[in-house]
Amino acid sequence: MNFSRSDYPFLGFGVGLRRPHYILISESHPKIDWLEVIAENFMVQGGRPLHVLEKVRDQYPIALHGVSLSIGSADPLNFAYLRDLVQLIRRFEPAWISDHLCWTSIAGRNSHDLLPLPYTDETVSHVAQRVRVVQETLGRPLLLENVSSYMSYAESTLTEWQFLTAVSEEADCGILLDVNNVFVSAFNHGFSAESYIDAIPVKRVAQFHLAGHSDFGRYLLDTHDHPICDAVWALYERAVARFGPVSTLIEWDDNIPEFPVLAAAAEDARAKHHRIMELREVGIPKQIERPAETDLPTHHRA
């Protein structure tokens, strides 16, 4: 199972398919390049969700995005879950499948949260071996997404970007780079978001996520309930400058606005992407090649 970024089409600028927009998207087909679908929401026997997804799939490219693979868990892989995922893949033929570089369950219990892993060589081996099994089971490479985190482990010996890179190289999988998650974790742990972006291998990144977060003063929370802030947009521009054309998706999971607001955010991403790509074509200006560190409000500084 070999990952090659060239196998991943540039789908353009999409949004997450969420329940308040099911009817609009499945019946009115608003203009949007593509949709990302939370896999677990469709692991049901029947009913409206699957019917909606069939109609959506007729009109749009989709990607399946999981939240419960628990790829970093010390528990054995959940093959019943993988069977459900395979069924969805066969039925809906997504452009790709992604999940998170984290653990969600242990001892058969599920936290329903994306918990960070210790960044060690041992964890790299553990996760990479499991990713290879998952990829064999699914019959295709997986994209792993960096999570927002609020804690780290004393035993970590690698930076988060070294860890993400090492897992993707050893497992030969792709990366879904969540730009907002980089920003949130950088703030919460006091590292440079720009250094993170600059260290991720270009050949591994097949998708971007963008989202809004909540600012609680001493920390940022990845709530997906706000518009994308300027600092995250700036980081996105830096990512586009580095990684080139990468399918981009706007996530919004709480206080979900009317669809046109989401579609407008996707268009904002398109405009920024086009601007940076044009600059790339004529030669990358210094401010894009090496922009200043993301300027945080003073209360964000440690």
Place this chain on the structure above:
Amino acid sequence: MSDLQRLIYRLITAPEGVEANARCGRGIGLEGIAAIVPGDGRLDSLERLDIYATAYFYRLLNCLKEDYPTTLAVLSEDRFEKLVRDYLAAHPPTKPSIQHAGKALPGYLRGHCYGIEQPYLEDLARLERSIIDVFHGADAIPIERKNLESISPARWPTMQIRTLPSVTILDCKWRVGKLLRAAAEGEPRALPEQAQVSVLVWRQHFTVYHREIEQSEACLLKLAEEPVAFARLCEEVSRTTDENDPVARIGKLLERWLADGLLTAVLPGG
């Protein structure tokens, strides 16, 4: 790795909170936590773990609020939150999909102090849960009147019918269907009448409905959960109905079942 993950899971899901769990007799202690999850000038170790503990509980609370809106309205926010906290301690989520997290709540209510105080809560929660399960139940194509009309009368006795897989019948001790309707109209505090009733929950055109049905109808629909010969249903009607004309009775029921889209898999007999 396993020990670390078990520890983190225990801390962030502890009903008493991260700090109390760490400080308890068998807890790791605050220094122990700091040695594993370091703090810094921005947030200390406990604060960092508390973010996850808060997210764990409120994510599940919000999910259960969506699943059990009338149970929530009857109990009120504070009591529902206490119920969920107790429930999660007894039934932590085990399935990958969060949609399953509240599945055991109706049964749990039976032994919970709120369920003992308000014994109709179990039936109410069961009905709310059934509505979700029927909504996501397996698809099947319901038969229509014209499908039956194409079968010759001579073959009707051996004709096999069955209900759609999503059709559910609940046996309740309280008339909670009425309570659910009252809640939909903004009156969740109306006390339901105590009575042995059967509630039919079904889905038609992706909308879930529920209605009380007579015990005799419930028995027939339960028989039809597996393919059953039409003659067998007629025998059951004759046995259980006081009506003079069991044929008319089954005819009337059949009309209603067809109109509601409850039946599928009609296999003409030989």
